Amino acid sequence: MGQPLVSILIPTFNSEKFISESIRSVQNQTYTNWEIILVDDCSTDSTLCLVEELAIKDNRIQYSRLEKNSGTGVARNSALALAKGQYIAFLDADDLWKPEKLKKQMDFLINKNLPFTFSFYDCIDEAGNPLNKRVEAPVHLSYRELFFCNYVGNLTAIYDVNFFGKIPISSIRKRQDWMLWLTVLKKIKIAHVVPESLAYYRVRNDSISTSKLDLIKYNFAVYRRFHGFSFLIAVACMKLFLFTQLFIKPRYIKNIKPSI
Template identity: 70%
Template sequence: MPNSLVSIIIPTFNSEKFITEAIQSVQNQTYINWEILIVDDASTDNTVELINKIRAKDSRIKLHLLKSNSGTGVARNKALKQAQGRYIAFLDADDLWMPEKLQKQLDFLHDNNLSFTFSSYDCIDEDGNPLGKRVIPPQNLSYNQLFFCNYIGNLTGIYDTNFFGKIAISSIRKRQDWMHWLTVLKKIKKARAVPETLAYYRVRKNSISASKLDLVKHNFAVYKQYHGYSWPLAIGCMVLFLFTQLAIKPFYIKKVSSLI
């Protein structure tokens, strides 16, 4: 296990402002046995050119181009099919990993005989400045907890394909990360988080401006489409989801003075 290959999946779309820094945060890992599988979702800016410049000097980086814009779910699934590693990890093109992220997670999996783990993460703004906010998930997360709130930052999750196989990713454009981790927790019932902060999540201006109605709609779709619930049951679950988001999840968000 200590030398097992880790496949890192990065979907990109018009990510020229951030992709170089994201890739460098992987290249700076203390654990070096990894491959990056980048799938570009028909970018119209210089994203592909920047990736090609970097991968010309690092054979661990692979790139695949989608002919038309299909969403992150399709892009991630394309990368997943090509992945060769025992472990699968995810990083979005605008997020960053701390240098010991992979090593600490792999050690934690090995030492505790686990097949999946995740961690806390700090929030930064578009320019990479700390926002003074840390998201700390439950250290022992149950399926029932995850059912009503996605406590797992997608940039922190890592799982063992020897246990799960390759877990297919939904092609739904929104919330497929939550559905992915629900699939994991449905099998193992509980998951343990590395009790450290190992990544930086970039809060984008366009994500802040997303309407509350759209957020409700996308989360409702998880209960209606992924779980296949009837309208009344899905609405009931959504009420409990909103309660969890507003009354419980804030306790897992802490103010910090962090530096990058």
């Protein structure tokens, strides 16, 4: 039996500093039956030129461009529509995969007959230097746990289209990934994680500057718009969300020795 095809969705926007390295981290996978579906959100830099150079040499890379800047949710949905794989995986244009990432996850999914999994990941700075921090998660993640905290790193998640179908991604510009995992967990109840770090998440200088007030606003919108809760119920949920962020999630952030 051959390897099932994995479709890797990559949205890009002015990603010229990182996109080549991100794509190469996919090309370096020991699991080889994959396709990259890259959709550019109207970059004004040389992102697409760099992608084109790589695509000429590797026919597993497909790319297209949105007609107008619309956000990562729209870009991911456009990529999803073009995906041919049985499995859907996600990678942002500045993040990296370790070489065994897909192989270990696909073995885990197939051997345990699971439709979804994710993994731990390490953090690097904008220049690619290790921050000596690993983000872990509950190894048997419940819907309730996910409801109050997004433990799933977007760059590590993978799901089976034969089980879920293609799951539409919200066009809301922030927290679409959390809503996607909530949709997944609502169906399967428990998600089982590959309990090791399989990717590198790049902490961007500009992302650090996002205000805490904005973060609260984006998460509050998930309770109001995605779940459809009343204002008062959404406020109550946010209190538990903030409690989880402050006192529970830090237990899953580990200090590690440099690995790059």
